[in-house]
Amino acid sequence: MILDLDYSKLTPELQKIFIEAEKRKAFLNKKESEKFSDIREWIDAYTRFYQRQTGTTPVLTPIEFKCLKTLHLSIKSYVEFNNINSNALIMFEAILQNWKKLDTFQQNRMLIREMNTDLNKILSLLSVKNKPNETLKDFINS
Numbered sequence: 001m002i003l004d005l006d007y008s009k010l011t012p013e014l015q016k017i018f019i020e021a022e023k024r025k026a027f028l029n030k031k032e033s034e035k036f037s038d039i040r041e042w043i044d045a046y047t048r049f050y051q052r053q054t055g056t057t058p059v060l061t062p063i064e065f066k067c068l069k070t071l072h073l074s075i076k077s078y079v080e081f082n083n084i085n086s087n088a089l090i091m092f093e094a095i096l097q098n099w100k101k102l103d104t105f106q107q108n109r110m111l112i113r114e115m116n117t118d119l120n121k122i123l124s125l126l127s128v129k130n131k132p133n134e135t136l137k138d139f140i141n142s
Contacts, residue, residue, distance in 0.1 A: 041089055042068055046112060049096040053110055060112075067113040074119055098126050 043060065046068070050058040058064075075095075076088035084091065095115075099107060102125050109118060 039065075039068060039072065042072055042092060045089065045093050045096060049099070050110060053099070058111075064112045067116040071112060071116045071119065074116070078119075078123070095122060095126065101126055 047058060050056070060068075071092070072088060075091050078084075079086060079088050079091050099110075102122065106118065106122065106125060109115070115122065
């Protein structure tokens, strides 16, 4: 309940208003948790990658979270636009797994905000941009 009220003491109209408000609140809480769980997988993938590369845990600032959301949307639209048969998270993980194939300068740019800024260059360096019909399985194994 939004308020600790005994609804039976309210008029039917007020009962309906409070019940609808509770439904909206529950719906919004569910949507917010779904949105966070989607980003949570991206955070986990990035944290594993960063720990593999540096041996330390990344410090994720609010700017990094905002950039991660943007990176998520960018990769998602890239996957959809190029008809790649997979989802954006798998594409992100493929990029991270193939990080060693980038040039040294790009390999050192491991912060999320740097990845976000350099996404087109990263995709180009990993040759995904030039082979849009390549499956992610081929990309991961290349």
